[in-house]
Amino acid sequence: MNYSKVVLHSKKESSVLRKHPWIFSGAIKKIEVDNEINDGDIVEVYSDKGQYLATGHFYSGSIAVRIFSFTQSVIHYDFWKQKIQKAYELRKLLGLTHSSATNVYRLVYAEADELPGLIIDFYNGTAVIQCHAVGMHRHIAEFAEILKEIYGERITAVFDKSVETLHSKQSNITNAYLFGNKSENYVTENNLKFYVDWENGQKTGFFIDQRDHRNLLRQYACEKKILNTFCYSGGFSVYALSAGASEVHSVDSSATAIELTNRNIELNGLSNHTSHTEDTLRFLKNSGEYDIVVLDPPAFAKSIKSKHNAIQGYKRLNIAGIEKVKSNGFLFTFSCSQIIDMPLFKGIVTSAAIESGRNIKIIHHLHQPKDHPTSIFHPEGFYLKGLVLYIE
Secondary structure, three states, X not given: OOOEEEEEOOOOOHHHHOOOOEEEHHHEXXXXXXXXXXXXXXXXXXXXXXXXXXXXXXOOOOEEEEEEEOOOOOOOHHHHHHHHHHHHHHHHHOOOOOOOOOOEEEEEEHHHHOOOOEEEEEEOOEEEEEEOOHHHHOOHHHHHHHHHHHHHHHOOEEEEOOHHXXXXXXXXXXXXXXXXXXXXXXXXXOOEEEEOOOOOOOOOOOOHHHHHHHHHHHHHHOOOEEEEEOOOOOHHHHHHXXXXXXXXXXXXXXXXXXXXHHHHHHHOXXXXXXXXXXXXXXXXXXXXXXXEEEEOOOOOOOOHHHHHHHHHHHHHHHHHHHHOEEEEEEEEEEXXXXXXXXXXXXXXXXXXXXXXXXXXXXXXXXXXXXXXXXXXXXXXXXXXXXXXXXXX
């Protein structure tokens, strides 16, 4: 099959040769196309000297090509199946696909699995697909069939939840089941039960990427009074109470999130819990002290333009959080903003620590879990970072 050709300017192929999966528009010299080229079309990338470099999806934005292959191939069903099968085999090696303790995990993580713009999360038999790129969404029916082949009877439904991530790029799509129907939305994570609203909830329904950190909180939670801010569906709260926390307060500005939290607390038969539908900074201003405070905010910076404001926001939040930790207590603090890297985040928290005037030690450096791997060629895929601080 003949694909349109994207030809790069001289000496602009070095990042592709290093297997970075993005080509920026400024690197493109010309596009050789028969008729016209549209967002999501498959293109082949060539050097100025005519050397084949890669294959990917074309877009009219700053990132002009998102590469999914560095080997010249005909792109068809078996090509995509091989990619998704490869992602599945990794999760199998990581002990996730057949775990009796955990039946929720990320199956495909975009560039890390050589499928830029594609997210697939597995929820106890239901696969939720979220496309962040039009090109990937064009193949979504194939992805559903591939998942049925890979999982067999272990998959009962495939749900496309791409409206939220493609709303400005493709207006004719709807969130819908591609296979099967809605079932009981219950999952198990580290032997704890959660209700997941993948149809209406944030992201694909659950913050899978905090699994290891929720489990880490268990080590410190026994007989402690704990505050879980930006709690969403109460993951940290459930883990803390299951480990014997004396009292847990969950805070979120969303009433829907608080309903999910309360439902998950009840689902696990837990008590000593109080929910607060309130802005976190406002709550912290008026609250008492806690043995452990968890700060897990949404991304404060989604673009370079918002980076400065995000830095100030993270600093204010961490100052407020540090102030509410009792002596000899802990702060779990996170950032999921991709453009705030770990050195910068650590610098922000250090600045907040200096302003607080307290003696503070770093106990843990945290990052996204093993089912959210980072390609060594694409460091931008590393987005979740965190610190556990011991506050004297």
